[in-house]
Amino acid sequence: MLKNEFLTQLESGLSGLPKEDIVERLEFYREIIDDRMEEGLSEEEAVQATGSVDAVISQIISDTPLTKLVKNKISGKRFLNVWEIVLLAVGSPIWVSLLIAALAVVFSLYVSLWSVIISLWSVFASLAACAVSGVVVGVAFIMGNNAFSGTALVGAGLVCTGLSIFCFYGCKKATKAIVTFTKYTVFRVKRQFVGKEGAQ
Secondary structure (H helix, E strand, O other): OOOHHHHHHHHHHHOOOOHHHHHHHHHHHHHHHHHHHOOOOHHHHHHHHHHOOOHHHHHHHHHHOOOOOOHHHOOOOOOOOOOHHHHHHHHHHHHHHHHHHHHHHHHHHHHHHHHHHHHHHHHHHHHHHHHHHHHHHHHHHHHHHOOOHHHHHHHHHHHHHHHHHHHHHHHHHHHHHHHHHHHHHHHHHHHHHHHOOOOO
8 A cells, every 4th residue: 555545545434533633643654654765675575564544543543532523513614594493403302312211221221230340359358357357266266275166267268278279360350341341332432533534
């Protein structure tokens, strides 16, 4: 792929961004390609070293704040007609209510997911606390001539230690999955504002 083709595809994929951002990004990647060509790479090699257009577009979209994309989308490409304004005003009791309900459902689902994660970490903390206290109290019982109870408490503490280690890795994976899901969801929302020409 040649430089002009790369930049044309990049411009098309970023069509939903503010104009000044598109110009800035195009100039940035033009300079990168030119610098690599000055270092001795051919034009095609310089473009290839920059990465695929889809990967570059995805990275730019990920780095762009969602608020900037929303503001750019709603900062009028055109003015509303009188009949559109009237229709929006008349229908507002319905569409505003539906919008609030949809946002409330999404928010409650998101909070529920994080509540599960917090609960899992609470279980881990409880198991870890039981492990430490079981071993400490068990040793104290053994030293206090109550070997049977002390041994049972140490055993329970060791079991809780094993369970807490197992739980820790499960909590870590679950947290990572939720964070990844959140990033993916935000990225997909941003893609809706940028358009469908770019990276999938």
